[in-house]
Amino acid sequence: MTINDELWDAIVFAERGLVLKIVQAAVDNDEDLVELLNNTMIPALREVGDQFSAGEVFVPEMLASAKAMQAAIDIVGPLLAKTGHKPIAKVCIGSVRGDLHDIGKNLVAIMLRGSGFEVDDLGVNCRVDDFEAAVQRGAEVVCLSALLSTTRDAMRPVADHFRDRDEVKVVVGGAVITQEFADVIGADGFGFDASDAIRAVRECLGLAGTPA
Numbered sequence: 142m143t144i145n146d147e148l149w150d151a152i153v154f155a156e157r158g159l160v161l162k163i164v165q166a167a168v169d170n171d172e173d174l175v176e177l178l179n180n181t182m183i184p185a186l187r188e189v190g191d192q193f194s195a196g197e198v199f200v201p202e203m204l205a206s207a208k209a210m211q212a213a214i215d216i217v218g219p220l221l222a223k224t225g226h227k228p229i230a231k232v233c234i235g236s237v238r239g240d241l242h243d244i245g246k247n248l249v250a251i252m253l254r255g256s257g258f259e260v261d262d263l264g265v266n267c268r269v270d271d272f273e274a275a276v277q278r279g280a281e282v283v284c285l286s287a288l289l290s291t292t293r294d295a296m297r298p299v300a301d302h303f304r305d306r307d308e309v310k311v312v313v314g315g316a317v318i319t320q321e322f323a324d325v326i327g328a329d330g331f332g333f334d335a336s337d338a339i340r341a342v343r344e345c346l347g348l349a350g351t352p353a
């Protein structure tokens with residue numbers, strides 16, 4: 142696993158300008174952007190979370206690192222999302238009620254778009270009605286994201302709402318979500334990270350095993 146130490150430090154210390162410079166150089170040099178995301182950027186932000194847990198940094202520092210990360214994703218995202226194909230299906234995604242974390246949700250949306258799905262991104266703090274409205278607009282899969290132990294229970298009413306609707310699938314994910322939790326609330330799928338989200342969405346649409 143290759144870790145870009147300079148980019149790691151730039152995210153941890155929230156040096157936005159430096160983050161942008163390094164990521165733009167990676168794009169210009171045709172580096173593997175998925176590897177950069179998975180091996181450096183995401184773990185660096187996780188490190189900030191660990192420092193927050195340990196009381197070494199506080200919300201403002203966590204927010205500054207998140208902004209630096211989001212700025213980098215704004216460069217990388219459109220490149221990952223390029224697809225010339227006709228959409229496979231329409232899905233919607235949102236962070237559940239009470240949850241304002243959106244970096245992981247945004248990444249999942251980018252990767253789904255890059256894998257040929259049309260994505261209706263509902264943003265953060267989404268309620269059952271927001272997901273229902275997206276289904277009315279044509280979403281076949283409802284993707285829910287939660288990062289807090291206190292907000293993951295907000296997935297339950299959404300799963301309950303769509304339980305008897307065979308034509309709508311519910312896929313859940315986020316740092317506090319496990320397969321076990323997904324089973325307990327009766328979700329149709331669980332994805333561990335952005336690539337696994339694609340697998341989960343394809344599987345619940347019966348597309349497993351076919352090429353993306």
Ligand code: B12
Nearest residue numbers: 190241242243244245286289290314315316332334335338
């Ligand atoms: C950045 C950050 C923030 C930023 C968010 C900015 C933003 N725009 O998102 C800010 C500063 C606003 C913030 C606020 C808070 N945060 Co915060 N935050 C983080 C941090 C450091 C990184 C999260 C992140 O973006 N990770 C990178 C992304 C790429 O990873 P990800 O979100 O996990 O997503 C991946 C997978 O989970 C999955 N995935 C995500 N969604 C979905 C959806 C589907 C359908 C699927 C299939 C997969 C999937 O794929 C993604 C890509 O690989 C985490 C630490 C951590 N270890 O997660 C804490 C963390 C989540 N925060 C935490 C806390 C406590 C808070 C606050 C309550 C702090 C406070 N006292 O105010 C508030 C809550 C605000 C709210 N109401 O939501 C705790 C949660 C603890 C818990 N178990 O509940 C953490 C774990 C930090 C810690 N170690 O204590 N936070």
